[in-house]
Amino acid sequence: MSAEQSLPHHRLPPDALAELIRGEGGPAALDLLLRAERSRRLLLLRMLDDTTDLGPAWDLLSAAQQHHPTAVNDLLMYPQTGMWLATTLRRLRGKEPQDEPPLWVVLGHFAALAAAAALRAKLDFAIQVPVRHGRVPLPTLGCAMLPVSEPWATATVRSRSGQTVVAVPGCEVAVPTDPGTAGPGWHPLHHVSVGPAERRLETVLDDVDPYRTYPRPTEPRPLSEETAAHWRRTLERAWAVLLRELPETAAAMRSGLLSLTPTAARERFRPRSVSAGDAFGGIEASEPDDAAQLAATLVHEFQHTKLGGLLHLAPLLTPAPEGTGELWYAPWRDDPRPLEGLLQGIYAFAGIARFWNAHRVAPSAHSPLAHFEFALWRAQTATAIEQVHRHPRCTPLGRALLVALRDQCAQWLAEPVPKEPLALARLCADDHAARWRAHHRRPPAAAVRAAVHAWQRGASGPPASLAAEPEVVPDPSARWLDSLAVLVRYRLSATADDRRPDAAATEVTGALSGDALLAAGEATAARHAYTAHLKAEPEAAGAWAGLGRALAAENTEPTAAHLLSRHPERARAVHQALLRVTDSPPDPVRLAAWLGSPPA
Template structure:
């Protein structure tokens, strides 16, 4: 790899590249990425101006630039501006989703950007702005509500002196002065500020801009004061964790994170967060369980932000080079198979998550086993993901350097001591997840399954060797909640002092976790015998969930019984599932799953 990345106008010195390929990146590195992103935004804006008529908006932006250049800079670098520019250009090229707003409304947002800049710069002007279902968002300022019945319309914003008014046929709506004051028809942007002087983080709590959600725009949804106060408290907690445990990373986040899009709380231990390479500096996140989880989420999305910025400068992958564009891989953090680029994104993000838990367990209370479990689990996940692709021919020199560096780091983590209980549970959950993924997404060939069914019905001693061939990946859209066992384990580590379990308590535990079976709760509690019986019963039912095959394998392995069946179900549950389904269709009777799995295992000698 060369000493530095040479680009037409931007250069990343070797030291900064080294930071990024280690999964790190301090304030100076982020400043370089932000500078490159600024140039990219300007190019996109110029391209949009060359393609459409932005005359009045362009003129007003130019006036604002002369009067208050930092105002235009703020609006240009706002994450939602990047998302809008990319969406508008995709729509112009007819590559946007069919449910996008009408093109004039999309392009017309340039007027809203210019109007926001004009207001903040204190200019007098008149500017047409798009109205979306009665809402008029002005980036970095807020959102007006106008009495317009049509889904898409146009209003005129007139500003003179300290007065600004929206005009539509038959009505006017005034913008308060100052702009951060709420009004009957005006929702100002909220800013969350946390942390001590000199280390203070300030972000916009974005709840009205349509381009705040990724990748599809959404209608405004202003938060209540109570909800905004809750996000303030959660961010205070998360920021305190990051300042204490990762101060350099916190400083980089402070200088590059610009907006937070809040979404509703999800199931416990299953937060959702999103970033987009087009919206550098923006994060969309569900309401977290607590500040620690939120801190981990911020690290996760900051990793995506850094890698997205790097990818705008240099690729990690070459062209297809003979590889199928549909090549898919196992990603331990996703229910669906992922393309190579998506898997790389996840690896980079979850290396950061692993590093977070590695550091956090040193500061967590002594009785807090959850941090140890998270570190142990994620280090296994990222290592297994990287082992799949570390020699892939499509990796560029930069891509190889990044993956080799992260792989070496994760390999060292595997030797760090973790309490025995947490380590055993992490290994259980990691192997269970990959087996559940295989049960859903791996498919033996039809001819091999048919031959195996005939051999079984004929009483053959062993199945045909053809079943042992590697199965192909066929995405199963029904695959969901493959992390159910890990979520059940998290509940036990976080909440339960009593290690005893019963069928009744297992049923209650499973009821808390979407996609979990009672057998899963028994397995998470270490009741191998109870889990075996429950899985076998489940596999005799009509629903016969795919994940039960993987769970049965882990229960057999935990109990130390039926080693041949356990081996087959832990490593190739898709074979048992496919043959079992075929036998059920052929005979109307479901064979004993343990006996079938033991017989199938003999195909590999």
Template sequence: MSELMRGEGSPDTLGLLLAAERSRRLLLLRMLDDSIDLGPAWELLSRAQRHAPQVVEDLMMYPQTGMWLATALRRLRGTAQGDEPPLWVVLGHVRSLAAAAGLRAGLDFTLDDVPVRHGRVPLPTLGCAVLPVTEPWATATVRSEGGSAVVERGAAAVPLLGPPGPRWHPVRRLTVGPEDRRLSITLDDADPYRTYPRPTEPRPLSDEAAAHWRGLLERAWAVLLDEQPATADAMRCGLLSLTPTVARERFRPRSVTSGDAFGGIEASEPDDALQLAVTLVHEFQHTKLGSLLHLAPLLTDDTGPASPEAWYAPWRDDPRPLEGLLQGIYAFAGITRFWREHRKAASGPNRLAHFEFALWRVHLTRAMRQIRRHPRLTPLGTALLDTLREHGARWLTEPVPEEWLTLARLCADDHAARWRAHHRRPTAPAVDTAVRAWLEGASEPPRASVSGSPLVPDASARWLDSLAVLVRYRLSGTDDDRIALDGPEKTAARVTGALTGDALLAMGDPEAARTAYLTDLAADPGPAGAWAGLGSALTRAGTDPGAARLLRGRPELARAVHRALTDATGTAPDPVRLAAWLGPLES
């Protein structure tokens, strides 16, 4: 337990978690069997268990099996979202599972009513067959006899388990690393329950795409073996499948795990092997914590008001519930540790690693500070958070070159300010009081304007990490010169959600960034990002400290008062002058 509290975990600890997950899966299967008649599928699974128990063990522990079991039970109880595929297709997946068990065990059998999903028949851990079926949901028969196997529907028959072809797409198994430290993982593009939290239909990879993923995984695994050997040893036990999805914008990968699918990771195609290594660490943290939560709670049940608490998570655009924030804290403790080790292992100056370590340790500290001693934390939850806080405090004392440290702090403050500008709303009395005082020519705002800004989630909040992404372009090495040559407008256009001022700030020109943000606000004072960005530019330039402090700490107040004054007078006040006037409220 102490290893997991530190965000770590040896192979022995992972073995205990796997044993617990096995018990949970068997319990879920028993619950499903009690709810519906599994019929011939149960009989075939039982035969396979007697003939080749390890085959059934592997299938039961496959991440997608856990996801399917949880999904089926939720659908039966009416607690799952959505109504596709039909319930009979979800429940019929047990026949796909049984057919895969029979095939892998080498049994002779005939199993009817195996689901066909948009013409594809997925067989867990094996692959998927393609039938000439036009309707979205249908059934087929899987037949195995004398060492040959087919899936049939009407006159159509597709041979199974042979080489890949237009009608049969086998699942690929990737094995990387030296013989004594190999990672063996399924590259799953076929199982409908490989994506979280909702199933999706099979999308087989091309040979070229699969080879690309293999190369990325080989290089990522080499990084982990070299720099995170203890984590890599644990991953060999606890990473079971990787689901590839399409690439996203650079420096903005997407990855997902589910507590129902221990050992499974869904990840977008990474920018490079280093990003994939970070993703594996990130999602492996979620895997461990999700399994721990099946054994012991970190939080008591929420018995508070109907409107639940939500918190600032520096790695998200949206406010997060306490449970989600804890998951993020645990995951990003692993990411912070990764960058800490990577900057030590890298040969020569590694600007990006210094920046990432400095950024994530600040983000992590701020996230944990919010919920210290929260009344919902169980003793175990308190101990886990305290342990991670101790690590975070030590990491904050480690030296980072001043230039990258300053950039990291700027990006951390900028993200927090953008989040506030979107999701906090000053009360109407506070805004009205400030407006009256401004119009009356008061030298400073009355203290009544300092009342809190309640949380009002803004669904339009997106891309709050734009400044950090632009800094990553600058520090990554390959694009540094090109960014400078492109100019701020073209540079900003490469990053969704970025403003010209963001690009200028990332390039190290805060005075020009200030001018760009003010130009944006003159054209449209509504967007929250320009208000927070203006505060970042003033901070970096070292000018107008009162305005900078207010725009970092309470940008939502400047934004709301500016809007109210414009509505009242028909003339927009100067944003910097207004923020400086409001500045004493943030002192």
């Protein structure tokens, strides 16, 4: 193919690219990403058409395109359409689980897309679509509910002269003339419009599209009207926060936040949210504690959306050499992460730090908590960047992005934060890192054996070999490493008469009694609680790390505190090895002090 015949490429001009690598990006940059995403969806659709016979659904979609191209474009750009396309192609290539739903149901979703397009184009048509556990979702419109007992079946969507029904033998559901209104057996998609007219966010609360949850599809679960109304009110308040404090981000969200999938509330201060590169513009989020938390969640996942769009245009990393499995510390995760995942987190949490920096000075903010969040996430993002900003797998664009975010973090780290939230943020950042090391770092086995022998013979310190770089070995039991930070959030948001640490500990899954005491500033009591816990459960990684933080706060055993704060994995490994050879394990503080002594 000659240069004149080559396909055009999407390109980001320097100013838009500069915005995105700084973690920003206004409406113009988002528009460029959306155009590129549209081309990508069209290519995926062509690949699917080349792979399988889409039959009458293709013809119906083509007819809808001729009559109402905007409707077809809206369906094409709907986040769940992108997720379905990518999932289906992976399924056809054997790269997705081949269990339920059956492949014919997965492929049949295209017929539901075509039916939705034809209905919006006001065409006369009839087409068979899948029934999923008694429900027939029509993307961007709603869901018909039918008395079908089989998990997977078919129904006919039929439209004549503006009258549409979804039918199975013996039953049919009429789709209202305005599909956005409820009717017998018809559950409409919740369209939401919030904010002033000139800065309005228009999106949907999607509770019915099977591909609204990421990365695995789930069956429709319609929200109650009460729950949907609660989400609308919370989104209204969150949007007001974003308009006031991050107006440029909000302006970009107006074109790039296309759907929000609500899920059930989780434990306080532990929201869950998900987005996917294949579902550009879609966010799945648990019911938030408040509007500020939802605003932060929207920023977080919108960062992933922007980075996903950028990655569809240019790589930030070169492929990993075959056979390598490098894993890194991500300060917002319990588990070690590959470089690709860490980069995603860095970009997302830079956005979180930016949000809290703006929110902490707002008149309506809960300032101590907001200051804490800013101080914590600027530090955690900087920690992650320092690990990898010179990594050899970074492309020039990847290096530029990390340098820009590193410079931004340096500016944030220079900003003043009040004393108490700053100290608590440092405590929580150090604690999370220590807990992660205690779980996932493994000192060399030979060095641990040598340390046991040295201890038993009364050597003045451990062998030098114990200081060798420990291996990263993922520990599947590592969970709730953020417990101390959650407890601190309880402390900072509590009223003066509601700060009993034992009360907060009962609310936080995974929290130890020592964690609650440490979060309350009771270092000596926390030390006693951690040592008692280790006597009962010597392998408890969190107790080893927490003991280090308690000793540091108490300032009575500096050598032991330093060792447990920096290298709790050494104490844990040597203590466990000693348990295997003696009936009287050493005192944890005494052992940590010995391990922190100069090598013998």
